[in-house]
Amino acid sequence: MTMSQPDLDAAAPKVELRAVSKRFDSKKHQLSVLDQISIEAAAEEFVSIIGPSGCGKSTMFNIITGLEQPSAGDVLVDGSPVTGHGEHFAYMPQKDLLFPWRRVIDNTTLGLEVQGTNRRDARRRAAPLFETFGLEGFERHYPWQLSGGMRQRAALLRTVVQDRSILLLDEPFGALDSLTRTEMQEWMMGVWEQFRWTVLLITHDIREAIFLSDRVYVLTARPASVRLVVDVELERPRSLNVAREQHFLDLESRLMEALREESRRSQLGELPTVE
C-alpha cells in the first residue's frame, strides 16, 4: 500500500482516464480506436468495462500501463497525471500465459523477478498467497498439471503479488467453462473483499460485471466512447443469489440492450475505417 502524501487530492478518484483518445496511424491507414473515453474508479472500487469485440478495451489498458501512448487525454492516479506507470498498476493481460517450463511457484514470482527482486525473496512473498489462491500443494507442479481455473488463479497470483493498489484485469476468466467461471467469480469476490484493491475489469460477461462491480461502463463500437454507465446498488457481501434481485435483472437488461446494439453496429462496420 502506498503511504498517503499531504499534497494528495483526497477527493480525486484513485484512477481516472480523462478524455483519452487513440488513433493508430500508418502510411495508408488511420484507425481511430478510442474517442474521448472518461472512466474512473475510487479507491477500493470494483469497476467493470464491457464493449463489443475489437472496440478498443485492451488498447485502453495498454495506455493506462504506458505500453501505448494516448493520442489525446490523460491517465491520472490520485489526481495527478501518471508518469512512471509501472509503480501503480498490476496488469493481467488478456492472454496471460504461464511459462510451461517454469514450476507454478516460479511462474508466480516472474513479475517480481523482472522488477529486480531476487528469486528467494520473491518466493517468500508469493508462498503465503498459495492458500488464498487455492494452489496450496501445487507450488512445484508445472502449469500443464493444473486445471484451467487453477492456471488462471496462478496468473492472477503472479499479478497481485506485485502489491500494487490498482489491478487491471483483461478478461481473466474468458477461457473457462461456465461452471468454473462462476466459481472463479465467487472466489474473486472473496479475495477482493479481503484485499480491497481498486479494480478495473474487462469482461464480455454482463452477469459477471454486475455481480462483482460497484459500477459498469459499456463502451460503443470502435472508436470506443462511453455509451452507458450504471451503478450497481447491491449490498455487499454478495452471494450468487443477488442475480434474482430485481435491481440485478433491471441492470442486466439495460446493459444487454446497450451491448447488443453496439455489437450490431460493430459488425456492420467490420472493415477498418480509412479516413
Ligand SMILES: Nc1ncnc2c1ncn2[C@@H]1O[C@H](COP(=O)(O)OP(=O)(O)OP(=O)(O)O)[C@@H](O)[C@H]1O
Ligand atoms: N498496435 C496496433 N496497431 C494498429 N492497430 C491496433 C494495434 N493494437 C490494436 N489495434 C486495433 O485496435 C482495435 C481495438 O483492439 P483491442 O485489442 O483494443 O480491442 P478489444 O476491445 O480488446 O477486443 P477484444 O474484445 O476482442 O479483446 C482493433 O481493430 C485492433 O486491430
Ligand SMILES: [Mg+2]
Ligand atoms: Mg481485448
